[in-house]
Amino acid sequence: MNQEMKVRYGEVENAVSKIESKAEAFETSLMKELASGNELSVVSKLNELNHMLEEIGSTYKKVLSENNQAVTRTLEELKEIDHNISSSIKAR
Structure with a gap:
């Protein structure tokens, strides 16, 4: 491998610090019960x-x-x- 890696x-x-702070600020909670007491199947599906x-949001934060x-x-x-390589080069 002849290429230098910096x-x-x-x-x-x-x-990484910025990503971590943004992930912590990412709010995953949504409304718990949309139109509670309503019997419509659409409302039940929305709650689900x-x-x-x-x-998914919580899992995303965890993976991030x-x-x-x-x-x-x-x-x-x-x-x-990098430090070990530098030290061995200096020791020569």
């Missing part, structure tokens, strides 16, 4: 869809957070590898 650690950390959307954690771990590993 990682701008600060920019990646800043981007709202519940499903809440679950897990991805951000993976990026952060990878970034730390790259920093350590």
Whole structure:
């Protein structure tokens, strides 16, 4: 592999931090009971869809957070590898 790889650690950390703060602000809750007491099947279906959307939103936030954690771990590993390589080059 002859190509140089440059990682701008600060920019990646800043981007992950912004994504994490936006994910935390993402509101997943919807109206619990739309037109409660109404017997129409459409209302029941809307309530069911709202519940499903809440679950999807919560899952999305969880996956986004897990991805951000993976990026952060990878970034730390790259920093350590970069430091080790730099130290071995300086030792020569």
